[in-house]
Amino acid sequence: MPKNQIPLWEVFIRPRNGLAHKHCGSVHAADEVMALQAARDVYTRRGEGTSIWVVPSSAITASDPENKDENFEPALSKVYRHPTFYDIPDDVGHM
């Protein structure tokens, strides 16, 4: 990152207790205190959340979309991982 550029933070918000934090966007801020304040002002003006995480964007490692097929294709062919793969007579009742 060039000098004097304000770091980027990814913002995650928990809409309410019981739900997971979800990515909602990003903010620029010099440090984590200001990042939290900016995230509150930018992303929670209408009760969108009860908790905020900010994470330096540079700390995130992402999978490469180029490898999408080798990463995720194998899951598609494994139908036996799903309950509907197995034939159980209706007489058995709900299972």
Next chain:
Amino acid sequence: MYSQGLIGAKTDTGEDEAFLAAFQARIDAEEKIEPNDPMPDGYRKTLVRQIGQHAHSEIVGMLPEGNWITRAPSLRRKAALLAKVQDEGGHGLYLYSAAETLGVSREQMTEELLSGKAKYSSIFNYPTPTWADIGAIGWLVDGAAIMNQIPLCRCSYGPYARAMIRVCKEESFHQRQGYEIMMTLARGSDDQKEMAQDALDRWWWPSLMMFGPHDSESQHGDQSMKWKIKRFTNDELRQKFVDATVPQAEFIGLKIPDPELKWNEEKGGYDFGAIDWDEFWRVVKGGGPMNRQRIEARRKAWEEGAWVREAALAHAEKRKARRAAAKMAAE
């Protein structure tokens, strides 16, 4: 608020046919494109330009309304206007973030705005001399922006579409508070009604220009439609806006300043008079009544905020160094 038909984008792109066809197939299948996905250079450039213009419009758009915050006629109006202007600042930030996912920096975008290289919606180069202008902006300018932005929620580029969904949720309040101001004035004293009509007279045509040049004149519309960056043409959106707005003006007893405006039963919409495109291009290119002041205000904010940005970074560095020293001492 405020996207405008894209001004002067280049959509030419240098990839081979197979790459472009594969990309188009993803678009045709309504797949969203995400930041690190392969994409044609023209697609990236068009989006950087469009999202950048849109973000700048939100930010510059705070100025004409900010002009009235301290003079709003009641506490209720003042609180609403403050909240609206703050929303517009937020919209600018969502959009800058979306543009940054395409590899352009915030600093670069700011510099392009200040140098005049990047454009913003022509509508903000008109002045707001009366309180009724605040009503007219909310009603017409936010109203036009909503027409533009709702289809952008389905834009093929994921981060832009997501930002638009947030923006659209917030716009409806903007338009309603503006219409309420106009309605109150239109039902007030003769002077107040006249003030409302005067504001409508001044904002009507610039609002229609917000949708950008006619389809026959806009060179890059087709490619943007094919890539599903846009879902409707400029003229389609403009027609929707006119059809929605005319009855709203009638309801509060104001007159649209267009002698040629007439319901067309056959097309199920209004016919309306010719737009002064010379004025549009003059204003886009810097010749509007307020262009100089708008950019001057942004430059002042940027330059006078420089020491704050520097101090915040220096403070963050100092704290980081202190933490590192404390950790060393503990080891």
